[in-house]
Amino acid sequence: MNRFAALLDSLAYEPSRLGKLRLMTGYFRAVGDPDRGFALAALTGTLSFRHAKPALVRTLIYERIDPVLFDLSYDFVGDLSETVALLWPGDHDKSGSHTPRLAEVIATLDAASKLELPGVLARLLDALDETGRWALLKLITGALRVGVSARLAKQAVAELGGYDANAIEDLWHGLAPPYLDLFAWLEGREPRPRPHDSAPFCPAMLAHALTERELEDLAPADFCAEWKWDGIRVQAAVGIGEGGKIIRLYSRTGEEISAAFPDLTEMLARVPHARFSLDGELLILRTGRVQSFGVLQQRLNRKQVTAALLADFPAHIRAYDLLGLEGEDLRALPFAERRRKLEAFVAAAGVERLDLSPQVAFASWDFLAAARRDPAAAGAGADAAAIEGVMLKRRDSIYVPGRPKGLWYKWKRDPFAVDAVLMYAQRGHGKRSSFYSDFTFGLWRAGNDGDELVPVGKAYFGFTDDELRLLDRYVRNHTTNRFGPVREVTHMPDEGLVLEIAFEGVNHSSRHKSGVAMRFPRISRIRWDKPAREADRLETLERLIAD
Numbered sequence: 001m002n003r004f005a006a007l008l009d010s011l012a013y014e015p016s017r018l019g020k021l022r023l024m025t026g027y028f029r030a031v032g033d034p035d036r037g038f039a040l041a042a043l044t045g046t047l048s049f050r051h052a053k054p055a056l057v058r059t060l061i062y063e064r065i066d067p068v069l070f071d072l073s074y075d076f077v078g079d080l081s082e083t084v085a086l087l088w089p090g091d092h093d094k095s096g097s098h099t100p101r102l103a104e105v106i107a108t109l110d111a112a113s114k115l116e117l118p119g120v121l122a123r124l125l126d127a128l129d130e131t132g133r134w135a136l137l138k139l140i141t142g143a144l145r146v147g148v149s150a151r152l153a154k155q156a157v158a159e160l161g162g163y164d165a166n167a168i169e170d171l172w173h174g175l176a177p178p179y180l181d182l183f184a185w186l187e188g189r190e191p192r193p194r195p196h197d198s199a200p201f202c203p204a205m206l207a208h209a210l211t212e213r214e215l216e217d218l219a220p221a222d223f224c225a226e227w228k229w230d231g232i233r234v235q236a237a238v239g240i241g242e243g244g245k246i247i248r249l250y251s252r253t254g255e256e257i258s259a260a261f262p263d264l265t266e267m268l269a270r271v272p273h274a275r276f277s278l279d280g281e282l283l284i285l286r287t288g289r290v291q292s293f294g295v296l297q298q299r300l301n302r303k304q305v306t307a308a309l310l311a312d313f314p315a316h317i318r319a320y321d322l323l324g325l326e327g328e329d330l331r332a333l334p335f336a337e338r339r340r341k342l343e344a345f346v347a348a349a350g351v352e353r354l355d356l357s358p359q360v361a362f363a364s365w366d367f368l369a370a371a372r373r374d375p376a377a378a379g380a381g382a383d384a385a386a387i388e389g390v391m392l393k394r395r396d397s398i399y400v401p402g403r404p405k406g407l408w409y410k411w412k413r414d415p416f417a418v419d420a421v422l423m424y425a426q427r428g429h430g431k432r433s434s435f436y437s438d439f440t441f442g443l444w445r446a447g448n449d450g451d452e453l454v455p456v457g458k459a460y461f462g463f464t465d466d467e468l469r470l471l472d473r474y475v476r477n478h479t480t481n482r483f484g485p486v487r488e489v490t491h492m493p494d495e496g497l498v499l500e501i502a503f504e505g506v507n508h509s510s511r512h513k514s515g516v517a518m519r520f521p522r523i524s525r526i527r528w529d530k531p532a533r534e535a536d537r538l539e540t541l542e543r544l545i546a547d
Contacts, residue, residue: 001128003031004039004102005135011146020148024156028183035102037178042139043153046177047106051114052121052140057084060122064089075485078433079145081137088133090126098127103178105136145429151402161186169203169401171195173254198239199248201256202277202323202331203401207391207408214409215365224335224395225360225368227380228388228410229318230293230505231283232300236268236317237324239275260305264315267353276345279321279399281357283386284313290386293519294507318357319346323399331399338399360390372411388504389413415502416544418443418536419527421453422497425475426486428460435468436475436487439523441499443514445538453491454538456514459501462522471526496532500525506541516541 007027014020024043028036041047061070061084070087077083100108105124112120121140125133138144154172155165160183168182174195175182184190233252238245247265249258258265261282284291284299299313322342323331330338339359346356360378362368368390371378375387389412397407420441428437438460442453463471474489474497481488490496502524509517518541 001102001105001132001135002099003027004035004042004139005128005132007039008135008138008144008146009131011148014147017152020152021156021159024148024153025159028157028160033180033183034178037180037183038102038106040153040157040179041177042144043148044150045142047139048142049109049140051112051117052109054080054141056118056121057081057137057141060084060118060125061087071484075427076433078427078429081134081141081143084137085130085134088125088130090128090133099132100124100127105139109140157182157186161188166203166401172203173201198241198275199237199246199277200239201235201237201248201250201254202279202399203254204233204235204252204279205399205401205408206403207393207410208403208405210392210409210411218365218392220362220364220368222394222396223392224339225362225371225390225392226320226357227360227375227383228391228412229281229283229290229357230386230388231281231290231296231318233279234282234317235277235279235323236264237277238268238271238273245269245274260300260302261315262305263310264317264353267317267351270351271349271354273326273345273349275324275326276322277324278317278319278342278345279323280317280319283316283318285316286314290316290318290383292386292507293505294509294517297507314353316353316355318355320357321399334396334398335393336395368411372413387413412504415504415524416506417500417502417524418540419498419530419534420456420501421491421532421535422474422489422499423453423455423491424486424488425471432468435472437468437472439471439499441501442491443536443538443541444533445514451493454514456512456516456538456541457501457503457518457521459499459521459523462502462524463526467523467526491532493533494531496535498527498530498532498535499523500527506544508545514538514541516545 007023010023011020014023027039031039038047057080065087070083073087074080074083077086108120108124109117124136128136151165154168158165158168163186171182171193175193181190181193185192234257235250237248237250240246247258247268248256249261249264251257282296284296295313299309299315302309319342321335322338322345323329325341325345330341343356346354360368360371362371372390376384380387389410392409392411394407420443422439423442424440425436426438427433428435438458440455440458442455444451445454475487478489478497479487480490500523501518501521503518503521505519506516507519508515511517516538
């Protein structure tokens with residue numbers, strides 16, 4: 001456990017990507033099985049402990065430290081694991097005398113029942129020093145925050161065998177912690193692991209956001225264009241098992257979501273091909289028309305899939321790409337060839353909940369820019385409201401995991417924007433723990449005693465570090481009330497601060513006091529020049545929904 005704690009501590013202070021890569025690769029070489037496998041699982045976010053949650057950690061520390069003192073300390077530090085690790089009243093004579101290995105810690109936590117877990121966790125914390133306690137709490141809460149992505153961790157372990165991260169991505173969803181077979185292959189002791197599932201997930205290929213400068217260096221003839229739909233990316237995989245067809249529906253990250261969409265798995269079972277894998281967008285269609293993301297959200301994450309839910313929110317897959325067919329891996333083919341195969345596949349499938357994402361014919365970037373701004377005029381028709389922009393894909397691009405440069409681009413429509421008034425602010429976490437960086441903003445609407453502000457959203461990004469310091473200073477100097485970690489700031493018509501908020505869309509919401517919910521709001525500009533009374537009204541957002 002000490003070596004894992006030292007790794008996390010070093011990663012937290014290492015600013016460079018190559019430096020983090022060296023630290024992880026060195027750890028994987030020096031530490032044996034199964035500890036290094038569990039460390040890899042932690043770094044890639046695949047470890048979870050069902051009953052070990054932040055609420056349990058708070059309960060344990062409240063039993064040992066005055067709750068008011070802890071809350072004040074947590075508000076100052078901004079990180080739960082770090083605050084608890086420093087305040088935990090461990091026995092310094094005993095801590096570190098018998099430090100458990102990482103594998104021991106995980107086995108102990110997995111074996112503990114919900115009733116046993118508080119005592120087990122407390123004993124583990126007693127046995128560790130401050131850094132060890134911090135690492136343990138990071139481990140069980142899943143919030144490492146050491147600046148390492150899952151992709152970077154996979155690259156680090158791949159370097160043990162001289163491979164790149166794509167070699168690990170292709171195997172990843174058929175493996176499980178502590179990855180003994182993976183390390184044995186990378187070190188040349190065993191052959192390459194084979195996937196156990198006949199309908200495996202293929203790591204998704206992603207696109208880069210297109211900039212105007214990049215566009216100048218691209219040739220229209222080299223690219224295909226298609227609409228970027230406002231749904232969620234999914235992958236449908238069908239294989240053959242002992243009992244017949246095996247059908248899997250995966251999210252973009254590889255999480256299986258088949259059980260939540262029995263209408264789609266039933267449709268996929270009727271496709272005449274026995275084995276295939278396709279990439280597409282999950283949408284809700286009513287009377288042949290694509291619904292907004294807000295409608296799709298009402299279908300997602302439901303614990304029970306009822307007949308009424310299936311009838312009210314009919315799911316649909318709009319296909320982008322064909323990755324495999326009847327045992328043949330198509331990912332190494334150029335996109336143009338895969339597209340031709342996809343067109344033939346969808347036509348032969350002949351099922352009602354699967355169709356082809358149409359391509360947008362264009363001869364110049366100016367034409368495509370106009371189509372991006374106004375999809376309805378470019379032939380999208382009634383589905384235009386569900387289009388976020390266009391996707392550009394090189395005709396000769398192969399399908400590779402991750403976000404390779406120069407192959408696929410997303411060119412989104414310009415965001416909506418409103419001027420809103422800052423109402424509340426809350427301290428951030430991690431590196432932002434010293435700043436008020438989570439901002440709640442509101443719009444004007446008619447009230448019983450004249451116009452009043454109603455909160456419509458929260459934003460915590462979009463501003464520079466310099467702007468964050470200015471916003472933090474404004475919050476501290478204009479606080480009118482406090483509610484725990486939240487500060488209310490002055491928002492009178494002549495005194496409030498106006499923020500220009502950019503967002504991707506808006507929908508009706510019964511969970512919000514304003515009745516609306518904004519999608520991906522962020523602060524695009526601080527309007528120091530604009531009085532609060534001139535901020536926009538709630539009706540502005542409501543008209544966008546009507547449009």
